[in-house]
Each structure stands twice: as C-alpha cells, then as structure tokens.
Amino acid sequence: MxxxxxxxxxxxxxxxxxxxxxxxDTISETALDTYVGEFIRMRQGxxxxxxxxxxxxxxxxxxxxxxxxxxxxxxxxEVKMDNFRMLQDAELPLQxxxxxxxxxxxxxxxxxxxxxxxxxxxxNETTDQ
Numbered sequence: 001m002x003x004x005x006x007x008x009x010x011x012x013x014x015x016x017x018x019x020x021x022x023x024x025d026t027i028s029e030t031a032l033d034t035y036v037g038e039f040i041r042m043r044q045g046x047x048x049x050x051x052x053x054x055x056x057x058x059x060x061x062x063x064x065x066x067x068x069x070x071x072x073x074x075x076x077x078e079v080k081m082d083n084f085r086m087l088q089d090a091e092l093p094l095q096x097x098x099x100x101x102x103x104x105x106x107x108x109x110x111x112x113x114x115x116x117x118x119x120x121x122x123x124n125e126t127t128d129q
Contacts, residue, residue: 053073
C-alpha cells in the first residue's frame, strides 16, 4: 500500500488491460504461428498418450487386475483434463489474436484517401486548339 496506494478491482483490471494490449502488440505473427504449431504438437502428443492408456486398460482387463486398471484410468483422466485445460487456456486467445491481426492487415485504412491520376483539376481540362 505504501508503494502503490489503495488497490481496487477496477484499477487492477485497468492495468491488466494495458499489460494485455502491450503484450499483444509485441507478439509477431511468426511467433503466433510457432506457438500454434507447438500447441498442435502437444495436443497430438496428449491424444497419443490417451490412446496408449486405452491399450494399457485393455491389457489390465485381460489380466483381471482391477487395482492396476483403476490406476491407469485415473492417469488417463488426468491426461484428458490437461488436454481440456490446454484448449481453454491457450488455443482460443491465440487464434483470436491471429484473426484480429489478419483483419487489421486486410481492412481498408480509415481516413486515407488515395488520389488517382487524372482526377486533378489540371488533368480534367481539355484544350481545343
């Protein structure tokens, strides 16, 4: 409190918004592509882990080891939960950021008027001599 004074939720949200905007401006599109690529690889790895756990569950059923099967199911559940958390935490904001950058790049600039050749007053005059 001595350094920053009284804090309120509104003040914290204000500073978080400023930090988020500054962070978004520092991310380049290639960094976003790299991050999305890493995200996809991680997600595929988690899906492969889930498939491996499914195979282990089948093997534990064949051996009729209920305790082992429950442990494997618990581990599989944790991997699935990690996959869902990852989806919620990372992919959507990054995709939205990428789409916003594309939209800003493709959108016509406001307040910019291009002057075409021949539209000047001198170009429109004709002389009949």
